[in-house]
Amino acid sequence: MDLSIIIPLYNEAESLPELRSWIDRSLKDFTYELIFVDDGSTDDSWKVIEKMASETVHGIRFRRNYGKSAALYEGFAAAKGEIVVTLDADLQDSPEEIPEMVRMIREEGYDLVSGWKQHRKDNAITKNLPSKLYNWTARKVTGIKLHDMNCGIKAYRADVVKNIEVYGEMHRYIPYLAKNAGFGKIGEKKVHHQKRKYGKSKFGMDRFVNGLLDLMSLWFLSRFGKKPMHFFGTSGILMFLVGFVMTVWIIVAKLVHQAQGLRFRAVTDQPLFYLALVAVILGVMLFLAGFLGEMVARSAAERNTYQIKERI
Ligand code: UDP
Ligand code: MG
Numbered sequence: 344m345d346l347s348i349i350i351p352l353y354n355e356a357e358s359l360p361e362l363r364s365w366i367d368r369s370l371k372d373f374t375y376e377l378i379f380v381d382d383g384s385t386d387d388s389w390k391v392i393e394k395m396a397s398e399t400v401h402g403i404r405f406r407r408n409y410g411k412s413a414a415l416y417e418g419f420a421a422a423k424g425e426i427v428v429t430l431d432a433d434l435q436d437s438p439e440e441i442p443e444m445v446r447m448i449r450e451e452g453y454d455l456v457s458g459w460k461q462h463r464k465d466n467a468i469t470k471n472l473p474s475k476l477y478n479w480t481a482r483k484v485t486g487i488k489l490h491d492m493n494c495g496i497k498a499y500r501a502d503v504v505k506n507i508e509v510y511g512e513m514h515r516y517i518p519y520l521a522k523n524a525g526f527g528k529i530g531e532k533k534v535h536h537q538k539r540k541y542g543k544s545k546f547g548m549d550r551f552v553n554g555l556l557d558l559m560s561l562w563f564l565s566r567f568g569k570k571p572m573h574f575f576g577t578s579g580i581l582m583f584l585v586g587f588v589m590t591v592w593i594i595v596a597k598l599v600h601q602a603q604g605l606r607f608r609a610v611t612d613q614p615l616f617y618l619a620l621v622a623v624i625l626g627v628m629l630f631l632a633g634f635l636g637e638m639v640a641r642s643a644a645e646r647n648t649y650q651i652k653e654r655i
Contacts, residue, residue: 345425346375346445347501349418351411352432356387357541362434363395369438373445376401379432380418383408411545412514419504427504431495433539435464440534444498447530454503454526457518458494458534465536465544473551480555484562485519489531492518493554496534502526506650515554516561523565525650569646571636575629583626589619 348366352359359379366377379392381404392402403417415429426445430436436458444456463471474491481492493515507520518529567574593610600607610616640646 344376344423345373346370346441347378347418347422347424347427348375348438348441349378349380349415349422349427349429350432351380351382351414351418351429352384352388353382353408353411353414353545354384354386354388355432355542356384356391358432358434359388359391359395361540362430362432362438363400365434366430366438369441372442375399376422376424378403378418378421380414381405382410382414410512410514412509412512415514415517416509419507419509422501422504425501426498427501428498429495433542435537435539436494436496437535437537440496440532441498444496444532447532448498448500451530452528453530454500454528455518455521456498456530456532457489457491458496459489459491459531460494460536461490461533463536464538469548470544473548477551477554481516481519481558484558485516485522487518487522487529489518489529491531492516494534500526512553512557513561515550515557519561519565523561525652567636569640571640572633575633575636579626579629579633581626582622582629586619586622586624586626589615589622593619 348370350362363377376399377395379395379400379402381389381392381402383405389402389404392400392404396402401421403421405413405417418429419427426448428441428444430438430441440458444458447453447456463474465471474493478490478492482488485492497517499521503521503524503526506526507517507524509517509520513520522529563574593613593615597607597610
């Protein structure tokens with residue numbers, strides 16, 4: 344089978360039949376399966392999916408709403424196609440983009456092709472502008488040159504989705520997860536974007552705060568997840584050194600003044616003393632965090648998982 348089309352959805356009943364026929368019209372030249380993942384919808388979405396179900400149209404229904412990441416993860420696990428495509432259910436992404444994305448993977452050797460909603464049809468103030476800022480940050484942190492990291496429409500070589508684990512709300516950073524797993528050839532394709540026709544957006548402004556925090560976590564995990572002491576130890580040593588130098592300075596200054604019979608302040612009377620104190624304590628605490636981190640990393644089940652590309 345050529346393609347697995349994964350569609351995560353939460354309360355999108357009105358859109359589904361139209362989406363289905365749009366996909367069928369766009370993918371005439373391929374063999375494919377559709378995998379609808381109903382993320383705990385409270386409307387009629389599941390009924391609609393039940394009606395469409397067949398040999399090549401599958402449905403997975405969550406007991407409650409777990410979020411888009413969980414839905415994608417479950418879809419990835421079920422996918423059987425040679426190339427896996429994700430698509431939002433709300434008719435904002437056009438399935439007509441899929442054939443070109445598939446061609447890029449097959450002929451140009453991309454591991455992953457992400458859509459780029461260059462002319463995005465959402466609210467300019469609440470979505471488009473923050474999204475630009477967010478993507479700029481994501482580019483700097485991840486080193487992946489994508490304009491629209493969190494675009495709903497993406498195509499992957501099947502290997503990629505079988506070897507990454509999307510959890511929490513990490514669906515925003517799948518390209519970063521892929522890169523960290525060793526799938527570094529990541530491309531993008533400009534895609535048409537439509538206004539939402541039915542229902543409403545499932546994500547509010549909090550996505551940007553949470554998205555940023557997730558980005559920081561991923562950055563930390565990818566660089567120091569397996570060696571936390573390298574991070575905490577380095578900053579701990581620096582802090583400790585700063586505190587140490589200040590302490591020595593305070594003592595020496597006092598001794599010198601004393602020896603020369605000059606006036607001198609009590610050690611606790613000067614601001615530097617408190618700064619030194621804070622720096623030394625912080626240094627010790629950072630070290631402590633490092634040791635704890637090492638213990639956590641060592642006892643993690645996946646402390647030594649890496650992926651082998653091939654053997655001869
Ligand atoms: N979605 C989901 N679970 C959620 C929230 C959203 O499966 O908890 C689906 C949603 O139904 C849609 C896709 O994720 O198919 C993208 O969501 P949405 O269109 O609300 O995002 P936006 O286009 O506003 O960024
Ligand atoms: Mg949408």
